Amino acid sequence: MDFSLTEEHLMAQQMVRDFAHNEIYPTIKEWDRKQQLNPIVLPRMAELGILGINIPVRYGGQGFDYLTLALVCEELERVDTPLRVIMSVHMGLNSMSVLQWGTEEQKQRFLVPQAKGEKYAAFGLTEPNAGSDVAAMSSTARREGDVYILNGEKMWISLATKAHHILVFAKTDPHANPPHSGITAFMITDDMKGVTSGDIHDKLGVRAGSTGWVAMQDVEVPVENRIGEEGEGFYIAMAALDNGRYTVGAGAVGLIRACLEDSIKYAHSRETFGKPIAKHQLVQQKIAFMQQWYDASKLLIMKAGWLKNIGQRNTRETSVAKWYATDMSVQAALEAIQIHGAYGFSDEYDVERYLRNGKGAVIYEGTSEIHQLMQAGYALGFREDRPLRCELPAYDPEFWQN
Amino acid sequence: MHVVVLTKSTPDTAAKVSVEGGTVTWKEAMVLNPWDEYAVTEAVLLKEAHKVKATVMTLGKEEHGEALKQGIAIGCDQGIRIWDDGLEGHDSLLYARSVAAAVQKLGDASLVIFGKEFSDTNTDQHVYQVARKLGWTVLGSVAKILEIDFGAGTIKVERLLEQGKQIVTSKLPVVIAVLKDINEPKYPSFIGIRKASKADIPVWGLADLGVDAGSLKTKVTALAEPPKREGEVEMITGDSAAQIAATLADKLLEDKVL
Numbered sequence: 001m002d003f004s005l006t007e008e009h010l011m012a013q014q015m016v017r018d019f020a021h022n023e024i025y026p027t028i029k030e031w032d033r034k035q036q037l038n039p040i041v042l043p044r045m046a047e048l049g050i051l052g053i054n055i056p057v058r059y060g061g062q063g064f065d066y067l068t069l070a071l072v073c074e075e076l077e078r079v080d081t082p083l084r085v086i087m088s089v090h091m092g093l094n095s096m097s098v099l100q101w102g103t104e105e106q107k108q109r110f111l112v113p114q115a116k117g118e119k120y121a122a123f124g125l126t127e128p129n130a131g132s133d134v135a136a137m138s139s140t141a142r143r144e145g146d147v148y149i150l151n152g153e154k155m156w157i158s159l160a161t162k163a164h165h166i167l168v169f170a171k172t173d174p175h176a177n178p179p180h181s182g183i184t185a186f187m188i189t190d191d192m193k194g195v196t197s198g199d200i201h202d203k204l205g206v207r208a209g210s211t212g213w214v215a216m217q218d219v220e221v222p223v224e225n226r227i228g229e230e231g232e233g234f235y236i237a238m239a240a241l242d243n244g245r246y247t248v249g250a251g252a253v254g255l256i257r258a259c260l261e262d263s264i265k266y267a268h269s270r271e272t273f274g275k276p277i278a279k280h281q282l283v284q285q286k287i288a289f290m291q292q293w294y295d296a297s298k299l300l301i302m303k304a305g306w307l308k309n310i311g312q313r314n315t316r317e318t319s320v321a322k323w324y325a326t327d328m329s330v331q332a333a334l335e336a337i338q339i340h341g342a343y344g345f346s347d348e349y350d351v352e353r354y355l356r357n358g359k360g361a362v363i364y365e366g367t368s369e370i371h372q373l374m375q376a377g378y379a380l381g382f383r384e385d386r387p388l389r390c391e392l393p394a395y396d397p398e399f400w401q402n
Numbered sequence: 403m404h405v406v407v408l409t410k411s412t413p414d415t416a417a418k419v420s421v422e423g424g425t426v427t428w429k430e431a432m433v434l435n436p437w438d439e440y441a442v443t444e445a446v447l448l449k450e451a452h453k454v455k456a457t458v459m460t461l462g463k464e465e466h467g468e469a470l471k472q473g474i475a476i477g478c479d480q481g482i483r484i485w486d487d488g489l490e491g492h493d494s495l496l497y498a499r500s501v502a503a504a505v506q507k508l509g510d511a512s513l514v515i516f517g518k519e520f521s522d523t524n525t526d527q528h529v530y531q532v533a534r535k536l537g538w539t540v541l542g543s544v545a546k547i548l549e550i551d552f553g554a555g556t557i558k559v560e561r562l563l564e565q566g567k568q569i570v571t572s573k574l575p576v577v578i579a580v581l582k583d584i585n586e587p588k589y590p591s592f593i594g595i596r597k598a599s600k601a602d603i604p605v606w607g608l609a610d611l612g613v614d615a616g617s618l619k620t621k622v623t624a625l626a627e628p629p630k631r632e633g634e635v636e637m638i639t640g641d642s643a644a645q646i647a648a649t650l651a652d653k654l655l656e657d658k659v660l
């Protein structure tokens with residue numbers, strides 16, 4: 001067993017750390033208060049190649065492996081959650097789905113511009129009345145000759161108003177039995193007639209992120225934009241979540257690290273009863289737990305990344321990693337605020353934002369309850385992964401880098 | 403046509419450096435000498451704009467290879483490390499003789515770029531010594547390269563001096579030392595990172611360079627930590643800004659600060 005990272009991993013990690021720290025950190029509070037995505041974020045991430053980090057060079061990406069994606073997400077969320085959310089939807093949920101399920105022509109048309117950062121990508125699964133229960137969605141897609149006519153509304157969509165390409169799911173067979181077998185995936189573009197979008201404000205967290213709605217009214221989507229087969233949409237969505245959840249979990253590792261590092265700094269500098277609070281055992285216990293949560297979460301995530309690299313199915317491993325890391329990031333944020341006392345309760349320090357941002361991740365990409373159901377399902381033998389028509393390709397340096 | 407940028411790995415400026423048993427120690431990782439981020443970036447910008455070759459070079463043990471990799475990741479074409487057991491404990495003159503020989507060995511170099519100084523020793527005499535050994539013009543405190551024509555062999559720079567700005571033109575080859583104002587340092591690119599991680603960095607020894615180490619002109623005989631600075635903080639309070647200012651002025655006069 002080899003836990004070491006390569007020089008390439010370490011240099012990529014350092015580069016993203018420097019970018020996030022130097023360029024984004026100083027602006028976070030301003031944009032969090034404005035409730036808008038800092039307009040330099042997407043163009044800079046595109047320019048630096050972050051938006052195509054683990055996509056093969058031949059498809060416009062940087063050709064790094066899946067582990068690098070986790071390292072990048074950790075560094076981004078160490079500084080600010082909205083940065084990592086971008087990777088979750090643009091890369092994990094959308095671009096990696098095209099890599100996995102798209103035809104060669106679709107890879108050229110969608111993946112190449114996305115990996116180059118010329119086009120931003122989002123993922124529209126959730127609807128006002130269907131979140132955890134995906135099969136309850138009511139969006140429809142009706143085939144008419146060479147096009148599908150899409151109708152419906154997608155809600156809580158990250159980058160809804162920023163993305164050019166949105167991978168949406170709609171029912172080609174609303175009466176299918178079982179219901180999930182009637183779902184099909186489509187790539188819609190923001191310039192299609194009948195596509196409208198808007199932002200949702202006054203969220204608890206990721207306020208400097210963009211979350212919104214996308215409405216589709218009689219949108220004509222060419223057949224060439226259907227991803228996968230008719231009725232395959234549910235499997236595509238679940239496979240997408242295997243990758244999205246991986247980025248969310250990796251980001252949560254970064255959030256735990258943020259809580260830990262800020263708490264260590266504060267514990268050394270704040271004094272009570274004649275000594276730094278770091279010398280009080282109850283404060284030490286909180287620090288010790290944060291360290292444990294960080295280490296355990298990171299190991300779970302890297303294991304999932306390793307499985308992706310070697311091309312093995314990792315639905316269960318990714319789910320447990322995402323569940324544990326995000327739950328612990330909320331816990332770590334609560335403890336970090338506690339260590340900071342009243343100062344932690346104000347936005348003078350960053351820890352209150354960690355809590356607000358962390359709370360979203362135990363809801364999206366499978367609520368913590370859904371992950372518990374999944375883990376129990378596997379353990380009790382109620383759930384089993386069947387092979388997919390298209391598996392996420394294993395990382396092959398030859399293919400990726402040339 | 404060839405630009406050479408000199409660099410080294412130095413302790414992070416945030417590192418806690420101390421002297422233990424006569425040697426300087428710190429725990430933190432080494433970084434590219436912060437001043438050299440500008441020098442390396444300038445070399446890469448020149449490479450891109452003028453289609454010249456950019457080589458990043460260092461003199462030092464293996465850990466300095468990290469700075470070279472960083473240079474390649476930012477966009478330099480190749481890295482060269484100068485090292486030899488005979489260079490152990492080298493002074494800046496031996497540094498200059500070795501570096502000058504290496505620059506000459508490249509054959510077609512016409513511009514050598516240094517960062518303002520080495521942040522670990524806070525020294526810059528090596529810049530001037532390298533220029534002297536090469537027999538080239540030296541331009542320090544360069545804040546901008548206004549014009550450069552590798553074909554015609556001319557350069558025009560803006561130097562930032564205490565007295566103000568100075569515009570200087572010179573014939574190539576030159577050695578320059580650049581200031582922070584010269585550019586916005588580049589991050590490594592991912593493609594550059596991959597190139598760096600695969601790069602084979604040659605090590606040139608004294609024999610390769612035809613340099614005889616000889617005896618050192620300067621030797622470090624002892625290292626010690628500077629005495630800790632002692633100070634006291636006093637909060638001056640008062641009813642009005644004017645009163646606080648008056649009290650402050652009195653104190654400063656009393657302590658002979660003013």
Ligand SMILES: Cc1cc2nc3c(=O)[nH]c(=O)nc-3n(C[C@H](O)[C@H](O)[C@H](O)COP(=O)(O)OP(=O)(O)OC[C@H]3O[C@@H](n4cnc5c(N)ncnc54)[C@H](O)[C@@H]3O)c2cc1C
Binds near residue numbers: 370
């Ligand atoms: C900031 C943010 C960004 C988002 N971005 C996207 C995006 O880009 N794309 C996208 O498609 N969606 C996105 N979402 C939506 C997100 O994926 C859903 O909110 C999530 O799937 C939960 O669905 P829901 O909100 O409808 O909750 P519900 O499914 O209504 O669940 C409500 C509660 O009931 C619990 N529950 C539900 N079913 C069960 C059960 N069987 N057993 C036990 N408990 C259960 C849940 O755990 C939860 O606590 C985003 C959400 C947020 C907050």
